[in-house]
Amino acid sequence: MAGLRVCSVLVTGANRGIGLGLVRQLLEMPNSPKWVFAACRDPKGQRAQELQNLASRHPNLVIIPLEVTDPASIKAAAARVGEHLGGSGLNLLINNAGIVKLNSLDNETLEDMSQVYSTNTVGPLLLSQAFLPLLKKAAQGSPGSGLSCSKAAIINMSSCGGSIASPFGWDLMQVVSYRCSKAALNMLTKCQSLGYREHGVLCAALHPGWVQTDMGSSTGRTAPVTVDASARGMLKVLSSLSEKDTGTFLDWEGKVVPW
Ligand code: NDP
DSSP: OTTOOOSEEEESSTTSHHHHHHHHHHHHSTTOOSEEEEEESOTTSGGGHHHHHHHHHOTTEEEEEOOTTOHHHHHHHHHHHHHHHTTOOOOEEEEOOOOOOOOOTTTOOHHHHHHHHIIIIIHHHHHHHHHHHHHHHHHHHSSSSSOOTTTOEEEEEOOGGGOSSSOTTTTTOOOHHHHHHHHHHHHHHHHHHHHHGGGTOEEEEEEOOSBSSTTTTTTSSOOSBOHHHHHHHHHHHHHHOOGGGTTEEEETTSOBOOO
């Protein structure tokens, strides 16, 4: 993990689960970023208590209000982050916030399909659009021509449940809206990698493993991977990404996940 050198990073859905785990690990790194922006829906509320505790100990942690399904909230978050950064850009945007609905093929609904798609797919699209000027600025300000997370990157938190070639866990949970939203997120990642390469922005989709969070435990089974192990693994993977990895789908251990 010592290899990941970023000046600034923003993590969405940072008040619990994998997002909180990533923030913790980023703050504990020997070369911790100058700015860690932790975005969550209700920064002052009870659900952000752990983030507030961390912020009282780490002056480089800034909590940003963000509802990923609300374009106005996304715009305000980008403006707020821009103010904190002064004239600098943002190196790393981690689109982590996500939801699952435990529906089956038979009882999926228009409402749930739409809500899950808005959160898991449209959210990352709009966030990336809103933060692109700051990502471009970071890319322009970084030496070297190759792509990397130290320079500028968008990382979309996907799931092997959204893999069409190898859809994990069908017998355990059908979660059709979730699978469709993550398959679409994978395509979005590919599109972003094609569109943003010229701006110097690396784009990749990550599967965090089956992780011990509220979401990971929602079927009642115990997930095998701890939040710490997943977050540590993913930050190690991020430190190793280069030009050849833009537009790819990798897991928390760096293995390629089939689309
Ligand atoms: P959790 O349910 O534990 O946490 C989800 C986070 O996303 C919370 O911080 C939540 O905030 C936030 N969030 C949800 N909706 C919104 C919204 N509309 N606006 C802003 N924030 C929102 O999930 P995990 O930590 O387990 O999952 C994180 C990511 O990893 C997700 O994208 C998930 O799909 C993916 N993933 C997880 C796996 C696992 O096994 N856990 C496996 C594969 C992928 P709030 O507290 O306000 O609800």
